[in-house]
Amino acid sequence: xxxxxxxxxxxxxxxxxxxxxxxxxxxxxxxxxxxxxxxxxxxxxxxxxxxxxxxxxxxxxxxxxxxxxxxxxxxxxxxxxxxxxxxxxxxxxxxxxxxxxxxxxxxxxxxxxxxxxxxxxxxxxxxxxxxxxxxxxxxxxxxxxxxxxxxxxxxxxxxxx
Numbered sequence: 001x002x003x004x005x006x007x008x009x010x011x012x013x014x015x016x017x018x019x020x021x022x023x024x025x026x027x028x029x030x031x032x033x034x035x036x037x038x039x040x041x042x043x044x045x046x047x048x049x050x051x052x053x054x055x056x057x058x059x060x061x062x063x064x065x066x067x068x069x070x071x072x073x074x075x076x077x078x079x080x081x082x083x084x085x086x087x088x089x090x091x092x093x094x095x096x097x098x099x100x101x102x103x104x105x106x107x108x109x110x111x112x113x114x115x116x117x118x119x120x121x122x123x124x125x126x127x128x129x130x131x132x133x134x135x136x137x138x139x140x141x142x143x144x145x146x147x148x149x150x151x152x153x154x155x156x157x158x159x160x161x
Contacts, residue, residue: 003124005025005133005138006023006025006133006134006135006138007025008013008107008110008133008134008135008138009101009107009109009110009111009112009134010107010109010110010132010133011023011110011133011134011140012110013066013109013110013150014109014110014140014142015122015149017149017150019146019147019149019150020140020142020143020146021126021140021141021142021146022140022141022142023061023076023133023138023139023141024043024133024138024139024140024141025137025138026039026042026043026137026138026139027043027137028104028136028137029099032104035103035104035105035136036050036051036052036068036069037069039069039086039132039139041128041129043139045072045130045138045145046070047068047069048068048070048071048095048122049068049126049128049129049130050068050069050129050131050132050139051066051067051068051069051119051120051123051129051130052067052068052069052131052132053064053065053106053107053108053131053132054066054067054089054106055080055089055090055094055095055098055099055106055115056075056087056088056089056090057074057077057083057084057087057088057090058078058082058084058086058087058090059079059085059087059121059122061082061084061116062090062094062095062115063078063087063097063115063116063117063118063135064080064108064111064116064117064118064151064153065078065100065118065120065158066108066116066117066118066119066131066147066153067118067120067159068120068122068159069160070125071120071159071160071161072160072161073088073089073158073159073160074157074158074159074160075088075089077156077157077158077160078156078158080089080156081118081154081156081158082116082118085150096110096158098111098112098113098115099112099113099115100113101132101134101135102135102136103134104130104132104133104136105133105134105135105137105138107131107132107133107134107140108131108132108144108151108153109124109140109150109151109153110134114151114152117118117152117153117154118153118154118155119144119147119148119151119153119154119155120154120155120157120158120159121156121157122153122157122159123144123147123148123155124144124145124155126144126145127143128141128142128143129141129142129143129144129147139153155160
């Protein structure tokens, strides 16, 4: 871990699993509402390489979708990827309660209640991707295969433009 970077449940889970990652801290502006775009701009990255973590309800069961901030989540595709019929975005308060993170800082790693996770298959085209490190203004860079392994995720085409 780099000096000056926060210790979060996400970083602790990655360290416990022996997964290498690089922390990236940036200044979060309280007025920002599109947290992924803010991270990409602050870190000077392409939005296709920065991924947002969305909590969804698939047939009443919560799950996590990890998609590029440049894209939208395809709700039919995430439902199908998890063997369900219908998916909706979870209410923010429920997402925060189940993951232990605040909206805009929900990490796919180190959640209070680990949820079934699907990572958009486009992640596998990059040597590393950026996901929330567990708080606003903090992203972690990780190899996509390591993220899939540590979250026990599946991959599927779940993003659309």
